[in-house]
Amino acid sequence: MLSLKKLAVSSFNENLAYIHKDCVAYKVDDLKSLTKVEIHGGVKPVYAFLQVVEDSRLVKPDELALNSEAFKQINLPEGANISLTLSPQPPSMNSIRRKIAGNILSSGEYSAIVNDILSRRYSNMDIASFLVASGSFMTASEVLSLTEALIGDKVLHWDKENIVVDHHCLGGIPGNKTDIIITAIVAAYGLPMPKTASRSVTSCAGVADTFAVLANVDLDEKQLRKVVMENRGAIVSHNYLELAEANRLISAVERQIGITQQQHITSSVLAIKLAAGVTHLVIDIPVGPNSRIKSTNEAMRLRKLIEYVGDMLSIEIDAVITDGSEPIGNGVGAVLEARDIMKILRNKEDAPQDLREKSLFLAGRILEFDPKLRGGQGYHVAKEILTSGRALEAMNKIIYAQGKAPQPQLGSLTRDIVSNVSGVVESIDNARINKIGILAGAAQYPGAGIDLFKKVGDTVEQGEALYRIHAVNSTDFAFANSVVEGYSGYEISKRGEI
Amino acid sequence: MLSLKKLAVSSFNENLAYIHKDCVAYKVDDLKSLTKVEIHGGVKPVYAFLQVVEDSRLVKPDELALNSEAFKQINLPEGANISLTLSPQPPSMNSIRRKIAGNILSSGEYSAIVNDILSRRYSNMDIASFLVASGSFMTASEVLSLTEALIGDKVLHWDKENIVVDHHCLGGIPGNKTDIIITAIVAAYGLPMPKTASRSVTSCAGVADTFAVLANVDLDEKQLRKVVMENRGAIVSHNYLELAEANRLISAVERQIGITQQQHITSSVLAIKLAAGVTHLVIDIPVGPNSRIKSTNEAMRLRKLIEYVGDMLSIEIDAVITDGSEPIGNGVGAVLEARDIMKILRNKEDAPQDLREKSLFLAGRILEFDPKLRGGQGYHVAKEILTSGRALEAMNKIIYAQGKAPQPQLGSLTRDIVSNVSGVVESIDNARINKIGILAGAAQYPGAGIDLFKKVGDTVEQGEALYRIHAVNSTDFAFANSVVEGYSGYEISKRGEI
Numbered sequence: 001m002l003s004l005k006k007l008a009v010s011s012f013n014e015n016l017a018y019i020h021k022d023c024v025a026y027k028v029d030d031l032k033s034l035t036k037v038e039i040h041g042g043v044k045p046v047y048a049f050l051q052v053v054e055d056s057r058l059v060k061p062d063e064l065a066l067n068s069e070a071f072k073q074i075n076l077p078e079g080a081n082i083s084l085t086l087s088p089q090p091p092s093m094n095s096i097r098r099k100i101a102g103n104i105l106s107s108g109e110y111s112a113i114v115n116d117i118l119s120r121r122y123s124n125m126d127i128a129s130f131l132v133a134s135g136s137f138m139t140a141s142e143v144l145s146l147t148e149a150l151i152g153d154k155v156l157h158w159d160k161e162n163i164v165v166d167h168h169c170l171g172g173i174p175g176n177k178t179d180i181i182i183t184a185i186v187a188a189y190g191l192p193m194p195k196t197a198s199r200s201v202t203s204c205a206g207v208a209d210t211f212a213v214l215a216n217v218d219l220d221e222k223q224l225r226k227v228v229m230e231n232r233g234a235i236v237s238h239n240y241l242e243l244a245e246a247n248r249l250i251s252a253v254e255r256q257i258g259i260t261q262q263q264h265i266t267s268s269v270l271a272i273k274l275a276a277g278v279t280h281l282v283i284d285i286p287v288g289p290n291s292r293i294k295s296t297n298e299a300m301r302l303r304k305l306i307e308y309v310g311d312m313l314s315i316e317i318d319a320v321i322t323d324g325s326e327p328i329g330n331g332v333g334a335v336l337e338a339r340d341i342m343k344i345l346r347n348k349e350d351a352p353q354d355l356r357e358k359s360l361f362l363a364g365r366i367l368e369f370d371p372k373l374r375g376g377q378g379y380h381v382a383k384e385i386l387t388s389g390r391a392l393e394a395m396n397k398i399i400y401a402q403g404k405a406p407q408p409q410l411g412s413l414t415r416d417i418v419s420n421v422s423g424v425v426e427s428i429d430n431a432r433i434n435k436i437g438i439l440a441g442a443a444q445y446p447g448a449g450i451d452l453f454k455k456v457g458d459t460v461e462q463g464e465a466l467y468r469i470h471a472v473n474s475t476d477f478a479f480a481n482s483v484v485e486g487y488s489g490y491e492i493s494k495r496g497e498i
Numbered sequence: 499m500l501s502l503k504k505l506a507v508s509s510f511n512e513n514l515a516y517i518h519k520d521c522v523a524y525k526v527d528d529l530k531s532l533t534k535v536e537i538h539g540g541v542k543p544v545y546a547f548l549q550v551v552e553d554s555r556l557v558k559p560d561e562l563a564l565n566s567e568a569f570k571q572i573n574l575p576e577g578a579n580i581s582l583t584l585s586p587q588p589p590s591m592n593s594i595r596r597k598i599a600g601n602i603l604s605s606g607e608y609s610a611i612v613n614d615i616l617s618r619r620y621s622n623m624d625i626a627s628f629l630v631a632s633g634s635f636m637t638a639s640e641v642l643s644l645t646e647a648l649i650g651d652k653v654l655h656w657d658k659e660n661i662v663v664d665h666h667c668l669g670g671i672p673g674n675k676t677d678i679i680i681t682a683i684v685a686a687y688g689l690p691m692p693k694t695a696s697r698s699v700t701s702c703a704g705v706a707d708t709f710a711v712l713a714n715v716d717l718d719e720k721q722l723r724k725v726v727m728e729n730r731g732a733i734v735s736h737n738y739l740e741l742a743e744a745n746r747l748i749s750a751v752e753r754q755i756g757i758t759q760q761q762h763i764t765s766s767v768l769a770i771k772l773a774a775g776v777t778h779l780v781i782d783i784p785v786g787p788n789s790r791i792k793s794t795n796e797a798m799r800l801r802k803l804i805e806y807v808g809d810m811l812s813i814e815i816d817a818v819i820t821d822g823s824e825p826i827g828n829g830v831g832a833v834l835e836a837r838d839i840m841k842i843l844r845n846k847e848d849a850p851q852d853l854r855e856k857s858l859f860l861a862g863r864i865l866e867f868d869p870k871l872r873g874g875q876g877y878h879v880a881k882e883i884l885t886s887g888r889a890l891e892a893m894n895k896i897i898y899a900q901g902k903a904p905q906p907q908l909g910s911l912t913r914d915i916v917s918n919v920s921g922v923v924e925s926i927d928n929a930r931i932n933k934i935g936i937l938a939g940a941a942q943y944p945g946a947g948i949d950l951f952k953k954v955g956d957t958v959e960q961g962e963a964l965y966r967i968h969a970v971n972s973t974d975f976a977f978a979n980s981v982v983e984g985y986s987g988y989e990i991s992k993r994g995e996i
Contacts, residue, residue: 008553009516018507027942036754054566055506058556068552085973086942089756097757100634125626129755132630136598256534257627258587259595444525444584475583 001025004041004080005065007058013249015048015070015120017084020061026084036123039064041082042074047120073120090121099133107145114149114246127253135261143263144309150247150271156221158192158228158277165193165366166276168269169284170302171203172292174433174450175329175352177337178284179207180214180235181344181359181391186366187233188385188394193366194228196238196276202255203434204442204449205334208237213338213446216403227401234398243275244268260292262302270309280316280369282362286324290430296321318365322358326428326456329355333442333449333470335410345392354455360386411440411447411470413477417484422462423492425454432489433467439483440469441476448472454490466490499523502539502578503563505556511747513546513568513618515582518559524582534621537562539580540572545618571618588619597631605643612647612744625751633759641761642807648745648769654719656690656726656775663691663864664774666767667782668800669701670790672931672948673827673850675835676782677705678712678733679842679857679889684864685731686883686892691864692726694736694774700753701932702940702947703832706735711836711944714901725899732896741773742766758790760800768807778814778867780860784822788928794819816863820856824926824954827853831940831947831968833908843890852953858884909938909945909968911975915982920960921990923952930987931965937981938967939974946970952988964988 002025007018017037019026038045048070053059064082066074076082092112095105113130116122122130138146158164167182179195186193197207197217208217218240219227227234239248247268254260273281283306286292287299303319310317329340329352343351344359363385364378373381385391433450441448451468454460466488471477500523505516515535517524536543546568551557562580564572574580590610593603611628614620620628636644656662665680677693684691695705695715706715716738717725725732737746745766752758771779781804784790785797801817808815827838827850841849842857861883862876871879883889931948939946949966952958964986969975 007556008551009556010519010550010552012550021508051565052508052510053506054508058505058507067549085977093756096755100630100757102634123754124621124623125751125755128623128626129630129757132598132627133634136600136631136634253623256621257594257623258591259598259627261598475581479583 001081001083002064003062004074004076004082005059005063005078006071007065007067009067011067011069013069013252014124015046015073016051016067017048017070018051018053018059018065018067020056020059020063021052021054022061024061036087037084038087039066039070039074039082039084041080042076046070046074047087049123087121090116092116093126096126096130096133104139105142105145107148110142110145111149114146117246117249118152124253127250128257131250131254131257131259131264135259135264138263140305140308143266143305144312146263147267147270147274147309147313150244150267151274152244152246154243154245155275156194156243156277158194161192163191163280163369164278165191165280165282165369166195166273166278167282167284167362167366168273170265170286170292172430173286173288173324174204174327174332174430174437175337175340175355175452176286176327176358177207177210177329177341178355178359178362180211180341180395181355182363182366183233183235184345184391184395184398185359185363185382185385187231187398188390189367189381190232191366191370192228193233194224194276194278195233195235196241196243196272197235198238200443202258204332204437205337205446207235209334209446210337210341211235212405213334213407215399215405219402227398231394231397231401233394234402236402238272238276244271247271262305265302266305266309270306270313270315274313274315278315280366281310281318282365283317283319284362285319285321287321288324288326288430290432291324293324316369318369320362320365324430327430327433327452328358330452331449332433332437332452334446335408336449336451336470345386345395347387347389408446411445411449411472413471413474415469415481416465417467417469417488418463418465419460419490419492420462421492421494423460423494425456425458425460426491426493428452428456429489432487436469436480436484436489439476440471440480441473445472448476460492499579499581500562501560502572502574502580503557503561503576504569505563505565507565509565509567511567511750512622513544513571514549514565515546515568516549516551516557516563516565518554518557518561519550519552520559522559534585535582536585537564537568537572537580537582539578540574544568544572545585547621585619588614590614591624594624594628594631602637603640603643605646608640608643609647612644615744615747616650622751625748626755629748629752629755629757629762633757633762636761638803638806641764641803642810644761645765645768645772645807645811648742648765649772650742650744650769652741652743653773654692654741654775656692659690661689661778661867662776663689663778663780663867664693664771664776665780665782665860665864666771668763668784668790670928671784671786671822672702672825672830672928672935673835673838673853673950674784674825675705675708675827675839676853676857676860678709678839678893679853680861680864681731681733682843682889682893682896683857683861683880683883685729685896686888687865687879688730689864689868690726691731692722692774692776693731693733694739694741694770695733696736698941700756702830702935703835703944705733707832707944708835708839709733710903711832711905713897713903717900725896729892729895729899731892732900734900736770736774742769745769760803763800764803764807768804768811768813772811772813776813778864779808779816780863781815781817782860783817783819785819786822786824786928788930789822791822814867816867818860818863822928825928825931825950826856828950829947830931830935830950832944833906834947834949834968843884843893845885845887906944909943909947909970911969911972913967913979914963915965915967915986916961916963917958917988917990918960919990919992921958921992923954923956923958924989924991926950926954927987930985934967934978934982934987937974938969938978939971943970946974958990
């Protein structure tokens with residue numbers, strides 16, 4: 001028996017147990033490394049990885065300390081008596097081995113894997129194995145099984161609403177924050193849109209990051225319900241809501257190993273939306289040579305997969321393949337993107353027209369989910385709502401209801417990247433712009449990012465600025481500067497060459 | 499700038515950096531979880547995963563603490579000024595993505611992956627991804643590339659020795675500690691055999707665990723060299739020698755996720771032996787329905803792969819496919835196995851004959867690497883060395899030279915498993931015996947294990963004991979007892995039925 005202690009260390013998704021190297025109760029053999037144990041004493045066993053401590057000030061030989069996550073799960077006071085046993089591999093790891101060997105897994109197997117992930121019996125290594133093993137091939141019905149398993153127990157119900165809408169973009173395009181504009185238009189129209197959004201995954205800013213510039217996005221279920229009931233729309237972080245918890249654990253690993261497959265995109269997006277109680281969903285699949293989805297064939301396969309799983313789980317899907325060949329809007333990075341959005345909602349003349357048009361198009365598709373609307377009218381209704389100022393009004397109400405944010409400053413360290421030649425912008429490399437933005441600190445600081453002055457088809461004079469880099473701190477600024485020298489991401493054809 | 503602190507926590511293979519949630523220098527955003535950082539201030543950047551600390555007694559807001567592994571690598575005193583940046587993904591992760599997509603990787607790519615693993619730029623999640631991605635298919639030349647990369651910089655050289663021999667068994671068979679007997683015979687003959695062995699991976703005892711019952715196995719390079727030069731043989735832990743370090747990091751993850759592929763077995767075994775300076779290697783590939791390698795075809799594929807890689811890397815391989823249908827020897831678990839070995843070396847009448855014969859056969863194959871020996875004489879020479887007592891003499895010298903161990907006690911909690919019927923032992927399930935032994939504590943306590951009284955073909959009376967379980971502590975004893983009820987692992991045909 002050991003005495004329970006808390007070490008207030010957050011290891012994010014993993015439970016850790018700290019044992020003294022001269023533990024009085026167990027022989028700690030450091031050669032049996034990476035040992036997973038079951039800790040007994042609470043209502044249910046808690047699973048954790050052992051860490052061996054050499055310093056009795058941290059953990060004494062008669063203590064076992066748990067990190068914040070595991071301590072919360074065991075739900076016992078410090079000083080409680082606990083014991084531990086070696087944890088055998090969860091039986092569902094056999095399914096991972098079967099998947100590696102090329103088998104098709106049953107829905108029971110996916111459900112067992114997800115349950116073991118939720119009970120923390122899977123380490124992040126095990127989750128990575130699952131992602132890679134299932135990433136190489138999954139049948140459509142396997143994706144369905146995984147999606148169902150990922151939804152989890154917590155599902156939001158929107159009483160009396162027959163239609164609950166949302167929009168999701170599969171991403172990879174810098175700028176492109178249509179979601180916030182769409183939410184304003186749809187809310188003004190009156191369809192309920194509880195937009196659940198993510199923080200930045202691999203981009204300069206996620207939708208939740210950008211909206212966090214304007215309003216608080218960390219709402220709990222009750223707060224979300226209130227905002228949506230009163231304003232018909234909200235934009236909140238799905239992480240904070242703890243929807244599709246297993247998906248959150250899997251996505252954290254996916255982000256770290258940087259491996260994303262169509263099958264996991266599908267199950268992840270649909271599980272979150274189903275957990276959020278969405279009944280009608282528009283999905284934007286942007287295609288471009290430097291976007292996440294590179295060919296129309298790939299986009300079409302993804303569309304079919306999403307449609308199949310959506311149909312089987314009774315969520316109405318309208319998946320739209322769009323042009324993802326260049327950034328959408330001018331700003332890349334949370335503060336700059338929020339600026340573009342407000343310009344569009346305010347009907348400013350210098351608002352980026354590409355972002356405005358795309359938002360109207362997608363908002364129109366959502367409005368057409370309403371049986372009362374005559375087919376083909378969605379875009380026009382959306383445009384009327386925007387130009388009349390009703391979208392801005394709805395947005396302001398939502399911001400006020402969620403809690404207005406103290407707007408962060410735009411990064412003051414700037415550099416203009418100029419064109420070496422006079423000519424026409426032939427192409428803009430999404431991946432490059434994204435990379436420069438991230439190096440400038442955009443994934444960490446809302447004020448960092450890139451302000452694009454020229455888009456494809458624009459003429460440019462020699463020495464004229466193509467874009468401006470904004471950074472918040474000098475280290476990031478130096479990083480971005482060192483990389484931009486090599487390749488700016490812009491291709492310019494000399495005048496007369498086209 | 500933050501002040502460096504050490505947290506004396508060993509996380510085995512992973513570098514961890516502990517940052518206070520209210521860090522004065524960096525914004526800690528817990529939503530960007532599992533963040534990998536580069537820590538600057540030492541000669542080279544050190545890579546680590548962030549852990550967020552809420553308790554200023556552990557880490558202050560102006561400090562950054564490193565765990566034992568990372569602190570050793572940064573090689574700076576506590577209080578030194580350090581800074582950190584977000585660590586981009588190592589470029590070699592692109593190769594992992596290419597592998598998942600079904601590509602064949604170049605030798606340069608394998609070398610880059612291994613270098614990134616060695617510099618701790620790969621998390622254990624990344625290593626798991628590599629294992630699973632490459633486990634689904636690798637060409638023979640990819641296995642060659644990986645093996646070459648895994649050998650590493652540290653290679654033992656045995657000056658003036660033209661032949662340096664070793665033996666490796668691919669395992670999965672309970673008991674079966676031929677290695678120690680073989681080393682005694684080969685050393686007595688005079689061929690140098692610096693046997694590098696592993697601790698238990700998935701079995702009741704590794705060769706290093708069993709020999710640790712008799713002698714110290716944790717020798718450094720200098721000590722190993724001295725023992726081998728003076729006694730022509732040694733049996734040491736390759737972990738302690740830090741040979742093929744990248745392989746050690748990979749194997750730790752492999753063990754945890756429990757996924758082992760032929761390709762990784764090949765690269766792992768050959769990299770360690772090549773790093774140990776072995777020139778001639780006998781490999782035992784036991785085949786049986788309940789052993790690791792289940793069919794002769796599978797064994798043959800593995801043999802060919804090992805031979806191909808061995809040939810390309812100029813290590814002479816004699817790979818032997820043997821019968822792995824039942825345990826070899828009577829004892830399973832370190833103390834019991836050491837007892838069997840000493841009985842054989844002492845030519846005791848009750849020594850297990852199967853283990854004796856197999857050891858003589860394999861030792862004979864090694865002796866035939868000696869050009870001076872006439873073909874076909876190996877077995878006979880080995881037998882003469884054993885029966886004459888010269889092998890025992892060599893063993894005692896090696897034990898003395900490595901340092902005699904304080905022999906641990908055999909577990910005193912025992913239970914005899916008896917037969918329900920009279921008849922003949924038809925089969926013994928290796929996997930089941932292994933599992934019962936591990937539950938009895940054999941992987942952790944040398945004194946735990948299983949003592950087999952009956953082998954295949956033996957007659958047994960109703961109520962007669964088939965084997966005895968030995969455990970060291972009551973928890974393990976209860977575990978083993980609860981499992982053995984279901985299925986003992988023995989199949990007995992009733993008398994007259996055959």
